[in-house]
Amino acid sequence: MNIIVLVKQVPDTTEMNIDKETGTLIRKGVPTIVNPDDLAGVEAALNLKESHGGKVTVLSMGPPQTASMLKELYARGVDECFLISDRAFAGSDTWATSKILSTAINMLDYDLVIAGRQAIDGDTAQVGPQVAEFLNIPQISYIESIxxxxxxxxxxxxxxxxxxxxxxxxxxxxxTTLSGLNTPRYMHAKHIFNMDAKEISMLTNEDLKLEKSVIGLKGSPTKVFKTSVKDVQKDTVKLRLSPEEAAQKILDTLQKEDGGQA
Amino acid sequence: MKYTDGKDIFVFIEQRDNSIQPVSIELIGEAKRIAKTRNTPLQVTAVLIGDDTDDLAKEVLDYGANKVVVVDQSHLKNYDTLNYTNVLEQIIKTYHPEIFLFGGTVIGRDLAPRLSARVFTGLTADATHLAFDEDDLDSNLLYVTRPAFGGNLLATILCSDHKPQMSTIRPGVFDKPEKTDNPQGKVIAFNEHFSNDNRVEIIEKVERKVDMVAIENANIIVSAGRGVKHCLPLIKSLASIMGGEVGSSRALIDEGLIDKPHQVGQTGKNVKPSIYIACGISGAIQHTAGMEKSNRIIAINTDEQAPIFNVSDLGIIADAKAVLTHLESRLTK
Incomplete structure (x- = not known):
């Protein structure tokens, strides 16, 4: 069985903060991870290969530094990795991204395509179904078990x-797979030893030959008009207290809340 | 698609076992609200797909839809991605909707993206706010706002060159409208025959075991983060004494110290208890997105700069373990 897994590199949002001045995410210094739903997809593909034979190919779209994530996937045991990277693809919305991914998939042999249900930096869950449509194959999303x-x-x-x-x-x-589908395996020493020898195949738009009208910011049907920060600042009473005082303060708050509800 | 004669706000009516999902009714109400803000008010058209749908069509009109387009065929009884996409593609080609809204449910989030790829238009996911241009009352360009990165960043998205302007809408955000006493809308039967694409087959439906821990319903949540990972029995004891539940940040779930159903936040649960006590939780947006609506938030953390204090009513800069130990002894006295 030839399996293609779509994987996205995402910022670890548990470490994410927002610049309240500019309303943008502070990405600097934030570690990146393999998107959790996608990692479950990789694990599912490796399990299927172990039981039924075949090949696991990973496809990712992103900036050149995504290569480090793909090396890590080699260490987990995938057979081949492709990185789709081209400035012409920058700013693609889910429609354009799916167009690009499906065009690359069509250049490869596949029986099964696996995508994570959604990425933690976008939460749209749209790329899987859109890719399936462009490939003209059926889809089943939100998979919790195979x-x-x-x-x-x-x-x-x-x-x-x-x-x-x-x-x-x-x-x-x-x-499309949910992160709860399985527990991803650790990187294997044997694979880690080999991973630097493994090549990552690069694909650009010279390979995919897509019209400018369907890729990048210009080819995207949706455009971000603006972003803003939700104001969650509260009038916090911040106190440095001894444990005794703090316990008392909490008890007072609990009582007040009880009174408020009565 | 591209067309310039876009009309009406279309709403996909999601039925399961011949019962209309609440989000679909919410969407009718919100569509009617924004439709009225235009110089030439838009009509609200509901689209109902299923088998034996007469009662459902009537219900949709009771909630004020101007029209309901009904596609009633036996193989459309249950939701199927491919069959429903085929139907909606034809409906879009026939009626040229200006806007098409879907509930952000498992079904809506499966169907809408497939359809948007089919008809080459933009789709915005999981929106929480819809508005037209207040300065140009003739414009039907929809400003769709959605939370991103766990909810603290809001993005407003436009789809100006393709039709219909599609969006999935988060359930529970908009109010359910009142039924009208005198429904004026009409039923339009869409009689085109669709053949059954049965490439995906349903084997059986399985009811899930109920989550034994329902922290969404708790009145008090005592929640644990990295800072208290060495005194979790104390957290559990306190939650129990106070008649509440234990919550957790993702860190402790990932370490396997607390079970997944307790997780609060973007990839866990959204909670709004009357009291949320965040113990040793730094307060990354991933976490605060799931608890900031709590009625009263108490945070205990040794780090004065911890972002959790930004969403708290009472912030205590102290060692959580010491504070909780005292609290426990006071409560059990």
Whole structure:
């Protein structure tokens, strides 16, 4: 089974802060991670390969420094990594991004495409379904478990808000994975040893040959008009207290709250 | 698509087991509100797909939709990505909606992106605010605002050159409208026949075991972060004494010290208890996005600069373990 996994490098949002003056994210010095839903997709692909044979190819779109993340995925055991990187792609919204990714996927052999459900820096969950549409293959999103694979058919469980639905689909298809799907493996010493020898194949628009009208900022149907910071500053009473005083203060607050509710 | 005769605000009516999802009704109300702000008010058209939908169509009109376009065929009873996309593609090509809104549910977030790729238009995810241009009452350009990066950054998105302007809307943000006593809207049967694409098959629906920990419903949450990772029994004991639940930042979940259902924040749960006590939590936006709406927030942290204090009502600069130990003994006295 040839599996292509779409992976995004994202800032670790647990470390993220906002510049209240400019209303922008302070990205400087913030560590990047493999998007959690995507990492579950990589793990799912490696598991399928171990059970049924095949090849796991990772595809990522991003700036050149994304290569370091892809090296890390080699250390986890993926077979081949492609980095799609071109200034012409900068500013792409989900529609244009999906156009670019699907064009690259069409240059490769695949039976199954796996995308993370959503990226933690955008939360749109749109790229998976849009890629599936551009590839003209079925999609099943929000996958919480992969239950079986036989007769070229994938059996999965899709998570709805309060229930799950077991579904099946013949390959080729695209699934989007939730981070809770599995526990990603650690990097393997053998693979770490080899990872620097492994090449990352670069793809630019010279390879994809997409019209300017469907890529980048200009080719994106949606445009960001403005960003603003939600004002969450409160009139905080900030006190440096001894443990005894602090406990008393909390008790006072608890009592006040009880009174307020009565 | 590109067309200049865009009309009406279309709302996708999501039914599951022949029951309309609350977010769809919320969208009718919000669509009617913004439609009225134009010099030439827009009409609100609901789109209902299913099987045996007469009662549902009536319900949609009761909530004030001007029209409901109904596609009623047996193979459309349950949601299916490919079949529903095929139907909506034809509806867009036939009626040229100016705007098309979807609930930001698992279904809406599966269907809307597929459809937007099909008809080449822009889609904004999980919006929480919709508005037209206040200075140009003839413009139908929709300003769609959505939270990004855990909710503390807001982005306003436009889709000016492609139609329809599509958006998924977060459930529960807009109020459910009142039913009208005298519904004026009409039902339009969309009679085109659609063949069944059965590449994806449903095997069975499985009810999920109820989350035993429902921190969303707790009145008091005592929440733990890295700063108290060595005194978690104390946190649990306090939560129990106060009749509350234990919450957690992502750090402790990732370390496996607290179970996932307790996680508060962007990738966990949104909570708004009457009292939220943040213990040793620094307060990254990932976390505060999930608890800043709490009625009263008490934060205990040794770092005076911790961002958690920005969202707190009472900030105590102290060692959380020492404070909580005293609090526990006072409460059990």
């Amino acid at each position: 239950d079986d694979y036989k007769d070229n058919t994938l059996f999965v469980s899709k998570a709805y808000e309060t229930y799950s639905v077991k579904m099946k689909c013949k390959l080729p298809c695209l699934i």
